[in-house]
Amino acid sequence: xxxxxxxxxxxxxxxxxxxxxxxxxxxxxxxxxxxxxxxxxxxxxxxxxxxxxxxxxxxxxxxxxxxxxxxxxxxxxxxxxxxxxxxxxxxxxxxxxxxxxxxxxxxxxxxxxxxxxxxxxxxxxxxxxxxxxxxxxxxxxxxxxxxxxxxxxxxxxxxxxxxxxxxxxxxxxx
Amino acid sequence: xxxxxxxxxxxxxxxxxxxxxxxxxxxxxxxxxxxxxxxxxxxxxxxxxxxxxxxxxxxxxxxxxxxxxxxxxxxxxxxxxxxxxxxxxxxxxxxxxxxxxxxxxxxxxxxxxxxxxxxxxxxxxxxxxxxxxxxxxxxxxxxxxxxxxxxxxxxxxxxxxxxxxxxxxxxxxx
Numbered sequence: 001x002x003x004x005x006x007x008x009x010x011x012x013x014x015x016x017x018x019x020x021x022x023x024x025x026x027x028x029x030x031x032x033x034x035x036x037x038x039x040x041x042x043x044x045x046x047x048x049x050x051x052x053x054x055x056x057x058x059x060x061x062x063x064x065x066x067x068x069x070x071x072x073x074x075x076x077x078x079x080x081x082x083x084x085x086x087x088x089x090x091x092x093x094x095x096x097x098x099x100x101x102x103x104x105x106x107x108x109x110x111x112x113x114x115x116x117x118x119x120x121x122x123x124x125x126x127x128x129x130x131x132x133x134x135x136x137x138x139x140x141x142x143x144x145x146x147x148x149x150x151x152x153x154x155x156x157x158x159x160x161x162x163x164x165x166x167x168x169x170x171x172x173x174x
Numbered sequence: 175x176x177x178x179x180x181x182x183x184x185x186x187x188x189x190x191x192x193x194x195x196x197x198x199x200x201x202x203x204x205x206x207x208x209x210x211x212x213x214x215x216x217x218x219x220x221x222x223x224x225x226x227x228x229x230x231x232x233x234x235x236x237x238x239x240x241x242x243x244x245x246x247x248x249x250x251x252x253x254x255x256x257x258x259x260x261x262x263x264x265x266x267x268x269x270x271x272x273x274x275x276x277x278x279x280x281x282x283x284x285x286x287x288x289x290x291x292x293x294x295x296x297x298x299x300x301x302x303x304x305x306x307x308x309x310x311x312x313x314x315x316x317x318x319x320x321x322x323x324x325x326x327x328x329x330x331x332x333x334x335x336x337x338x339x340x341x342x343x344x345x346x347x348x
Contacts, residue, residue, distance in 0.1 A: 014278070024274050025273045027242040035177075055176050068215075069222070070240035116322065121333050125339070141282070147290045151325075152330045153329055158294045160298070164306045166301075169303035
């Protein structure tokens with residue numbers, strides 16, 4: 001079982017080097033159009049766009065859709081990993097994630113409205129031969145260990161820095 | 175100025191219909207390989223994979239990388255929208271987002287370690303002709319209104335449901 005082996009190897013590596021389980025991730029976002037962004041992640045480029053109602057061309061998902069995609073895919077993978085860790089057979093995983101927000105927050109029309117999601121619904125569909133109670137226990141383990149669910153549910157410390165390169169304004173035409 | 179017009183139109187629509195600024199987003203994630211996920215968002219499909227060290231093929235970013243991409247792209251777009259809203263000229267936006275996590279949380283080796291990011295660094299590079307202090311004010315407005323920064327910094331209520339379809343276990347070979 002491939003994942004069980006990975007978990008065992010990781011645990012063994014950790015015994016030899018306590019820093020072995022620290023992982024760092026980097027992304028570079030470049031605003032390439034009015035509201036189009038190319039995000040570079042290692043060898044991959046992820047396109048981001050807004051729908052026409054927000055000034056974009058609808059050529060790619062927008063940032064909050066990627067946030068939900070991140071949560072849904074993290075749930076699916078965490079189900080796989082924890083099922084294998086706990087020895088639970090799991091034949092299929094599908095995860096629908098819905099999120100609601102109020103654009104008054106983003107546009108600053110109402111300072112009492114948060115810009116991010118007011119609520120998120122996660123609907124998980126599992127298929128497998130075990131007793132349903134076994135999958136309920138699995139769900140509890142998954143929700144305790146899913147990295148992106150933790151990011152949604154709990155505050156993440158974010159440090160922010162801004163560097164400005166001042167450009168010379170071209171002469172305006174008379 | 176296209177974005178200013180969108181903001182004005184949205185404000186006008188809101189005056190006529192207070193529910194006009196509510197936006198709902200949906201994503202469907204399907205575990206299609208050991209740790210590979212296809213996420214469907216409207217007409218778009220987003221591929222997700224893990225690196226080989228976590229049982230994947232490294233064919234696409236993983237969920238926590240998408241979470242960082244979501245934050246970086248949201249910052250970039252919010253800089254564009256708020257610069258236009260505030261009448262600040264902004265010629266270029268780049269955003270690097272780094273995140274650190276400890277896999278002990280994900281694998282459940284240490285219950286005191288959170289599975290999500292311990293810390294995130296956002297480095298914004300701006301180019302434009304205005305006084306640097308103007309961009310500092312812009313940064314403050316952006317960080318107050320960026321949807322995905324809000325999702326990272328503050329708790330989001332997440333409801334989770336699981337439906338199980340019980341399959342018949344095939345006879346094991348003797």
